Amino acid sequence: MSEVEHIVQIPVGPQHPMLKEPESFMIDLRGEKIDAVRMRFGYNHRGIEKGCEQRTYTQDLYLVERVCGICSYSHSTAFVQAVEEIAGLEIPPRARYIRTLVAELERIHSHLLWLGVAGHEIGFDTLLMYTWRDREQVMILLAELTGNRVNYGLNTLGGVRRDITAEQMPSILKVVNALEERTKYYIEVAQTEETLRQRLAGVGKLSKEDAARLGAVGPTARASGVDRDTRRDDPYAAYADVSFKVITDQHCDVFGRTLVRVGELMESYSIIRQLLKKIPEGPILVKAPRKIPEGEAVSRYEAPRGEDVHYVRGNGTDKPERVKVRAPTLANTQAVAKMLEDGYLADLPIVIAAIDPCFSCTDRMIGIKNPGKGERRTMSWEEVSRYGVDFYKRKGIDPSRINLRGGSAA
């Protein structure tokens, strides 16, 4: 073939069966091979960070929890940890243990969910049906412990809102034991199923150097041999009291990422058993002040998808001055472009899915792209606000008289 080859442009997203959330991937295709990928994020921007500034800390807890539907507890805990650091609160040990327990249960449900999604992306729906059926057990357990399947609403400033009763412990162990059996089976399937191995091995290569350079986090980084886990490196909650292995893998591909996740499932079961053995008696809550003093804090948290970072700045009132969320998917998106280089179109879904993307967590800013010129710039909050005002003014409605906080609307 000559240099002038036909390049087909395929839009994957914003609406596409592969994606569970709207994001846009524009793919230049040379036959079945990917020539270039252009990603465009921002379809899910909800202004949560700004919203946090207009609510009290307690209200923010519930808002931040809704950053993501899957790792809701990660965001809520990361946020509450930052606030507690500013306020200088020392939460009771039992609350730390309960937080760790729910965090690990969340990791289990998230990783099982991922395994199913990965199966679906490579046309292996049976795996999807099996893992999601098993995941239901941990979902029911979470509902039993916290009252909700997702968005548990368990955290509060200074501790947790619900205690774990002695009767609940055996049912946790029962679910953990059952899921451990199932996970062993999935490990066996992942290692022996031929079509599965063919579709996963060697796909979406990301070398250790690239993973470190592009700032990959979580299982994506660990599958490339980057030994990094916030739970061990910067222990929070009760992670300092339990022993666990940080699972790494040298495959550097989607297969490695699968092995890391199923390996982490096994570690989670062991962590939960240790927690249940060691959990101390005592209160679950200390009284938190309504007004948080001036100060700022960064909280790191190992979410199922990788390191989640929350930054909070308090100004002495009951509302935060600034909240900033850095979700793990944002850290991993850079790596995706690298992984897709020279890949096949058929591998695109599984490569993107392999970072376990959660775009609603990621969308934090509004990027304006001028399709004609291909230029890109970011709108500031004032610009967005002014744009909105102008938009309605053109329609004959004048919202500029409405007094918004900070008066930036005019």
Place this chain on the structure above:
Amino acid sequence: MTAVLALFQMLIFPGFVFLIVLGLAGQFVDRKLYARLQNRVGPPWFQPVADFFKLLGKETVVPEEADSRMFRMAPVFALGAVIASSFYIPLWSAQPLFSFEGDLIVVLYLLLIPTLMYFLGGWYSRSVYSTLGAVRSITQLFAYEIPLLIAVISPALLANTWSISGMVRYYSAHPGRWLFNIVGFAVAIITLLGKLERVPFDIPEAETEIVAGTFTEYSGRFLAFFRLAIDTEAIVAASLVVAVFLPFGFGLAPWLAFIVYLAKILAILAVLALLRTVFARLRLDQMIDFCWKVVAPVAFLQVLADLVLKELT
């Protein structure tokens, strides 16, 4: 009178209407088994019929860019070719509706038309997903069609005839000899997965990559007829495999032979559903590699075995 009888046979039983009923029933069996194997409940028995009529009632959108005539013709041609090919296949009596020396090739040729129609339908839809699906389905065709042809020809070599009914008669006269073709049978089942575009060879309609492939732009009654063509193709292709590779029970009383035929078709559908459950979708290059490097040589082995056997007997 014979003309009326022939027309009845072609249009009602065992032709058009019968095959469509069987096709829809086959779809149900496939979906139910697939669901049960995946620990799901699965659809009720009338679901395929309900789906068909639902699609008939839906709005039919023909894309502005598409070649309207080709777009509309493709599903009808696909269905027509499938039904036509069934006339030459002995279903439960050794004598099909029509037969002549060489009808084996005609049947294989007619069964190729649906795939060509998927290609043309997708190609003339003019959307990127459809075009890609169309190209994939024609690329895949070159991978599975040759092994399938070789596998189906080898029993014919042993029987020394090019007509399917002749083959059935030969194997009925020499019971047990069909066992020699068991390898070819396996090859035929594998290639059938490609022909019917099922997992692991559902590459042309890989949902997570190219939406619905060829059928992305199809809606309403055109989609209904495409789906019907696929269901019927599954039955007709299974009938061909049954006639060629499992040629027993044709000499029984008609009602008993009919039951044996249904049981055989059911078994083939069950195997296809099982394979669909346990595999992940392969990539196009892997599929072509597999078909040419593994399946085709095995099919040639079958030819060799049949030629040697023919010399010995």
